[in-house]
Amino acid sequence: MTELAQREVVEPLVASTVLPRTHARPDTAEVRRFTSGVRIGDLLALLGAAAAALALTTLISSQIAPMRGVLAFVVVAYALFLVVYAVLVSLDETGPVVRDRVIAVLVQSGAFLLVGTLASVLVYTVGRGFRSMLHLNMFTQDMTLAGPLDPLTRGGVMHAIVGTLIQISIALAITIPLGVTTALFLSEVPGRFARFVRTIVEAMTALPSIVAGLFILATFVLMLGFDKSGLAAGLAITVMMLPIMIRAADVVFRLVPHTLKEASLGLGAGQLRTVLHVVLPTSRSGLTTAIILATARGIGETSPVLLTAGFTASLNANPLSGPMVSLPLLTFQFVKSPQQTMVDRGFGAAVVLMGLVLVLFVLARVLGSQDVAKRAARRQRRRARAVRRQALTRRAAALVRRSAPADPDHSGSSHRSTSA
Amino acid sequence: MGLAIELDDAPAAEDRPRRIKLVRDTPDKIFRGVATGSGVVVLSIMLLVGVFLSVRAFQALKRAGLSFLTTRAWEPDAGHFGVAAVLTGTILIAFVAVLIAFPLSTATSLYITQYAPDRMRSLLVSVIDLMAAIPSVVYGLWGFFFLQAEVAPVAAWISRHFGWIPLFRVDGVQKDDPLPSMTVFTGSTLIAGLVVGMMITPVVTSIMREVFSQVPIGEREGAFALGATKWGVIRSVVLPFGKGGMIGGTMLGLGRALGETIAVYMIITPVFAVQPHILQSGAISVSSLIALHFAEASPFGLSALMAAGLTLFLLTLMINFAASSVVARSRSGASS
Numbered sequence: 001m002t003e004l005a006q007r008e009v010v011e012p013l014v015a016s017t018v019l020p021r022t023h024a025r026p027d028t029a030e031v032r033r034f035t036s037g038v039r040i041g042d043l044l045a046l047l048g049a050a051a052a053a054l055a056l057t058t059l060i061s062s063q064i065a066p067m068r069g070v071l072a073f074v075v076v077a078y079a080l081f082l083v084v085y086a087v088l089v090s091l092d093e094t095g096p097v098v099r100d101r102v103i104a105v106l107v108q109s110g111a112f113l114l115v116g117t118l119a120s121v122l123v124y125t126v127g128r129g130f131r132s133m134l135h136l137n138m139f140t141q142d143m144t145l146a147g148p149l150d151p152l153t154r155g156g157v158m159h160a161i162v163g164t165l166i167q168i169s170i171a172l173a174i175t176i177p178l179g180v181t182t183a184l185f186l187s188e189v190p191g192r193f194a195r196f197v198r199t200i201v202e203a204m205t206a207l208p209s210i211v212a213g214l215f216i217l218a219t220f221v222l223m224l225g226f227d228k229s230g231l232a233a234g235l236a237i238t239v240m241m242l243p244i245m246i247r248a249a250d251v252v253f254r255l256v257p258h259t260l261k262e263a264s265l266g267l268g269a270g271q272l273r274t275v276l277h278v279v280l281p282t283s284r285s286g287l288t289t290a291i292i293l294a295t296a297r298g299i300g301e302t303s304p305v306l307l308t309a310g311f312t313a314s315l316n317a318n319p320l321s322g323p324m325v326s327l328p329l330l331t332f333q334f335v336k337s338p339q340q341t342m343v344d345r346g347f348g349a350a351v352v353l354m355g356l357v358l359v360l361f362v363l364a365r366v367l368g369s370q371d372v373a374k375r376a377a378r379r380q381r382r383r384a385r386a387v388r389r390q391a392l393t394r395r396a397a398a399l400v401r402r403s404a405p406a407d408p409d410h411s412g413s414s415h416r417s418t419s420a
Numbered sequence: 421m422g423l424a425i426e427l428d429d430a431p432a433a434e435d436r437p438r439r440i441k442l443v444r445d446t447p448d449k450i451f452r453g454v455a456t457g458s459g460v461v462v463l464s465i466m467l468l469v470g471v472f473l474s475v476r477a478f479q480a481l482k483r484a485g486l487s488f489l490t491t492r493a494w495e496p497d498a499g500h501f502g503v504a505a506v507l508t509g510t511i512l513i514a515f516v517a518v519l520i521a522f523p524l525s526t527a528t529s530l531y532i533t534q535y536a537p538d539r540m541r542s543l544l545v546s547v548i549d550l551m552a553a554i555p556s557v558v559y560g561l562w563g564f565f566f567l568q569a570e571v572a573p574v575a576a577w578i579s580r581h582f583g584w585i586p587l588f589r590v591d592g593v594q595k596d597d598p599l600p601s602m603t604v605f606t607g608s609t610l611i612a613g614l615v616v617g618m619m620i621t622p623v624v625t626s627i628m629r630e631v632f633s634q635v636p637i638g639e640r641e642g643a644f645a646l647g648a649t650k651w652g653v654i655r656s657v658v659l660p661f662g663k664g665g666m667i668g669g670t671m672l673g674l675g676r677a678l679g680e681t682i683a684v685y686m687i688i689t690p691v692f693a694v695q696p697h698i699l700q701s702g703a704i705s706v707s708s709l710i711a712l713h714f715a716e717a718s719p720f721g722l723s724a725l726m727a728a729g730l731t732l733f734l735l736t737l738m739i740n741f742a743a744s745s746v747v748a749r750s751r752s753g754a755s756s
Binding site: 103218 | 444461527719
């Protein structure tokens with residue numbers, strides 16, 4: 001009895017493992033399952049809903065209730081599309097899936113609408129401004145000799161371009177040093193006073209730009225008796241830009257890793273040295289981006305300039321006296337004119353302004369993407385490549401030495417093959 | 421016994437923590453001095469702006485008294501002026517703008533963080549940043565010359581069918597006029613609000629995107645693992661997490677919308693009355709009031725304008741502080 005029991009216990013241990021019985025394997029190799037969310041049926045539902053919505057809207061607008069304008073047609077078609085799509089999906093899916101699909105459509109069309117709006121703004125402005133941009137005199141002349149009735153071949157916006165550049169230079173000459181040192185103060189000399197300054201600066205970012213213009217108008221122009229001039233406009237832009245710049249730079253400085261700063265201090269460097277050799281180099285790209293984006297904001301600002309710069313038709317490169325017009329201000333004044341050519345010139349100036357902003361923006365992107373880590377990685381790659389190249393040349397040279405008497409061409413091909 | 425330590429000859433004086441004295445060398449002192457100095461300069465500029473505005477505004481406020489908040493007209497030299505109309509107009513325009521910007525930026529930021537493929541994502545982020553950098557005068561051009569003509573028929577349609585709602589009523593239009601004149605629908609609060617909405621959308625979107633991208637990946641994947649659809653994940657994880665950022669971002673956008681000048685000024689037909697019919701031609705905002713009147717203002721008129729500007733500034737200030745405190749207090753904002 002015990003012997004039997006023992007055998008029964010032992011036997012399964014001795015026996016080989018038995019695999020569970022599975023269905024016979026299919027002869028064909030396993031096919032990877034398709035896990036991406038898009039199926040033919042989904043696509044068909046989308047297309048079908050779109051077609052149905054278009055057809056229904058056409059029917060409604062032509063037979064039942066006439067609509068005026070493209071926008072109304074699009075809105076109605078979109079609403080119908082959503083309804084039809086929901087119904088189509090609900091034919092073979094459950095409630096949560098239907099909701100998921102409809103929301104996905106809503107979210108994607110929201111993003112599309114935003115991008116479409118941007119495209120519409122850009123295309124419309126460039127399209128209207130294109131006609132005046134074709135004439136070179138747009139960039140080389142001012143409006144001294146051209147009246148509102150003159151064709152586009154006379155007069156231009158050079159005075160506004162020069163004015164914009166002068167005003168933004170004045171603003172930058174003040175904001176960059178003052179803004180960056182203040183941001184350094186906020187992050188490097190913390191304390192109750194720094195917190196107070198930060199609060200005030202943050203509050204001032206809420207200052208409407210026209211109020212900044214009003215301030216300069218009331219103090220600099222009316223109280224101190226200066227002209228409405230490029231300097232006044234530059235100062236107004238400064239008052240507007242300074243809090244933006246300080247805030248952006250402050251954020252950038254706060255992102256500098258504390259470990260880096262502590263390492264520098266631990267090596268015996270003083271605070272100034274740490275700032276110059278650790279904080280500023282680490283945040284260089286972020287700082288550049290902050291400055292450039294603030295510049296883009298300042299360059300396009302109309303309202304402070306409207307109050308402080310005055311308006312002129314002629315070129316004035318002296319910021320200290322006489323009115324000085326800038327691109328946004330010129331656009332604003334010209335498009336109010338009933339004359340078509342003036343409106344065209346205004347659009348042309350807007351395109352030039354947008355071009356400036358675009359250049360600044362791309363610059364910010366390019367410089368902003370060059371952070372320290374990437375630069376270090378690039379340097380390392382370059383060094384590795386150099387080392388590889390050296391090794392290759394050494395090997396090639398050895399090959400050449402060995403095979404030179406036999407076949408002079410061989411060395412070249414072997415070099416290629418090793419390098420490949 | 422042998423291992424015990426004799427404590428008899430312990431030092432009489434107890435160990436005290438050494439006093440660490442911070443000695444800065446001259447360059448550091450100079451650096452701190454310069455940095456503090458620029459902080460003082462910036463602070464004094466900012467305070468100068470604030471104090472000067474308040475002082476000049478006070479002249480006007482003293483004369484107008486409480487009626488400053490209730491008067492609609494703007495005739496400062498006759499002593500008859502107030503911000504009732506302009507402030508209502510500003511708030512209405514900003515309200516329309518936020519109504520446009522909130523769903524649009526929620527959708528866009530959700531698309532960027534949850535739906536878009538990687539390459540599309542960085543492209544979209546660039547596009548939206550670019551949109552924030554486009555000058556307001558360009559938006560004004562677009563709104564005045566392009567959008568206005570497109571929106572007016574829609575506004576006409578809305579007013580014809582929903583005119584019984586006071587907000588959508590338009591005076592001076594016969595209900596059954598088959599071809600109503602479009603001029604009563606241009607220069608309205610709605611169109612100004614639409615354009616301003618487009619201008620603040622990128623600002624709001626970038627804040628929301630920042631917040632949505634911080635959603636803990638574990639919670640998202642947990643929801644997916646429990647069988648949630650994408651919308652289920654968004655509703656139960658992403659939106660609750662980002663709620664603070666959504667509210668804060670929208671409020672920051674509201675602050676921007678209140679202060680917007682040029683685009684509004686280009687579009688609206690100025691009218692000094694409380695104009696609650698958002699589809700009807702005629703609107704006003706504080707900043708366009710300033711742009712409209714600064715040129716011919718007397719010294720007293722200027723201080724009246726400053727009073728209006730100060731009111732606007734205080735309003736945006738309150739909204740901005742509320743926004744940043746909402747963002748900071750929320751779960752998503754606390755870490756950033």
